[in-house]
Amino acid sequence: MNKFSQNQLSFLLSGAFFLILLFNVFTVTKLPISDLAFTTMEWMHYVAFFVVGYTMAKQVQGGNKITPFYSGITLFGLGYVLVHLINGNYYNNSELTVILLYLVFILAVSHVKWKPKHFILFGYMSLGVILLLMIQWVQLGAQMSSFQSYIRNPNILGVFVSCLLFFPLVAIKYVPTWNRVLFIFGIGAACILIYVSSARAVLLLLVTVFLSRLILFYSKKVFYYLLGLLLLFNTFFLLVYTMLANSAYFKKLNELSVDIFGKNLFSGRQDVWESVLQFGLKQPFFGHEVGIVPKDYIEGTHYVHTHNQYLQIFIESGIVGMVLFVLFLYGIWKVYQKGLDFSIVRWSACFFLGILVYQNVEVSLFFNMQSIGLLQWFIISVGISGVLYSKTMENDTRYNS
Template sequence: MRSNNKFYGNSSVYLVQILILLILNTMVRTQYDVLVSIGTISTNLTFILMLIFLVKGIIDKRQFDLNLNRIYLALFLYMIVYSISYITTLQVDAFYYIQLILLFIFILESTRMNMGIMNIKLVGYIMGITVVFLFIHWIASGLSFDGFKSIFRNPNYLAVLLFCVLYFKIIAFKYSSSMEKVYIAFLIFINLILIFATNARSVLVAIGVIVVSRVVLQYYSKFFPYVFHMVIILNLLFLFIYTKIQNSHVGVYLNDLSLHFFGKPLYHDSGRSVIWEQLFQKISENPLFGYGLGTNAKDLIVTNYTAHNQFLQIIIEVGMVGFVIFIFLLYSIWKLLIKRLDSSVAVWSACFFLGILVYENFEMTLFQNNYSIAILQWMIITIGINFKNFERKID
């Protein structure tokens, strides 16, 4: 263990650079070309630095944690499946494929990183400054609660970015002094206001899942390990139920509720229900191996939209074989988080993990569709895995 601690101490400069790049990555979804270029470069640098971090660990003979074996296996199988899909379908270029493999390497290394309190607080404070600027921009823009997007292309991106930022603020709040907590509490407050201002329903649902998960852990802790299973099952059921009840009394009632509270319909002619129903038919025609890496909904059906569902997107690309490996990866991470619930960082990682999984029922942000958010989300999910031992060493 000494060699591991020495490694992380000597490599703190890599961590700081990666954490700063997390902010710059988000520029890729702004409305300005120069910022988009900066975000693209930053995202590629993030992948390269994480690869260097992994190689440095191998050179320094940093030990591989045997507790992570199932994650290693899942990622290895995932890389094989996507590599075969890339070779056999040829729908994307080599750069597209390399970026995806680098993301898998990022996930692998993020499960091994033992981030300290100061690293997480650094992210919280940097992102806090960003949120203050966004809040001032929101005020200057007229305090609108109808799809505020600031400098970004759409409000949904700003919403999920603010959602990810919220995690680091909560952790920073936990490990701060009394005076710092006042400031961070203010940052959390304006963070939530801005999320409401975006009017993004999927993020609000994800936050609701996090709150419920935290309550379940607090009062029904024995039941908490099984919440993951429930979320996965309900996510899959939701896909089918959502499409089937569209023209029923229940569907009409829910649609009216959505219009009343959010000003947006739950169903519309070109919405998810139509896309999902058509994709179900296409998936049934090639269920095992999918249609290949890079295949989108518009390649299979008449639409200008994506699948708007991470689970469906995986099945479209690599079929049920890839989907099973994906669930195995998620479950392996969940099992490790459950073992470390005596750490508040792992607790919030687990709760946000569940929230992110529910969010993926409406969007696709865990893989190549949105690398800037994917990197943030995977880091949030995995931070809690190795934080426990480091926290004890500080104590």
């Protein structure tokens, strides 16, 4: 097969890969096709094994650039296996397998050489989905709150559109001038869809993305400290939110939130968080069980997950798991710092921060919304790939801002 045919095949496969990523989102809809989407999502995990094997066999040069990432993901994966064994949960290995498959997916995406033409393709495909959602929104009367399309609830629609938004933002610099008008329209439409979904956590995600992008524009040194500040904020948010829910300001804050967003500020998460913390502290070091859900330890609860990714990791694997997860995040962050001269790495790093803020009130990186989690890890991992192949990128001015 000549080089031209190889490039064509690579381009087609990348398009098919991204199309399946989008198709997987049908798992969070109320449509009959959701069963097929669950199947394709499972296939994607296993295809990742072949991608990892192929890229490792090629012995990609520059792997030392992402050593912190390798260290972090290895420690996190091995740590989860060790905690699982310590807790003696041999009867249920499926949930642990899911986490390990996520890690394989992350490794696979991080080792693929993504080019501008790929991001242009992903950008146009994302714009197509955004346009379809926009048309449906108008046809349904252009409601200004709680728009959810065919998806189970508005919050999931909001975070899905936020994932789609990443690709036009990355691709806009690679397309001809007139095409940028279309991309600007698509970016604006995505922001409108997020707003009318009333997904406040996603609005916070976007604020984090654009604020961190602004900080990066002015100072890489300040940008470096954002991960640490964000993790401190996440801890502070959890504690303060729970305290305010039990304070005299509860009613006033709820009323203010309804006036502004049309939703209560305290929707019940504070109740499940208190129960999670209390149960988690019974086995603080190694946690209880990978994949544990509220109904396993909160009698009569209607919550299907903890609504906080960090609490979920804590209750599954304790302080040990949390420390390893933070080291994993820090490893990714250290790698990003080596490629901030490139647009794709900058956007990936900023969305990384936004996604971590989003995990304060949802669980999407592991379990729960798996199709959304794959999209979010894809966004995070293409930035790692950008650093891995930075030598190639230096010779292509299109990568630079």
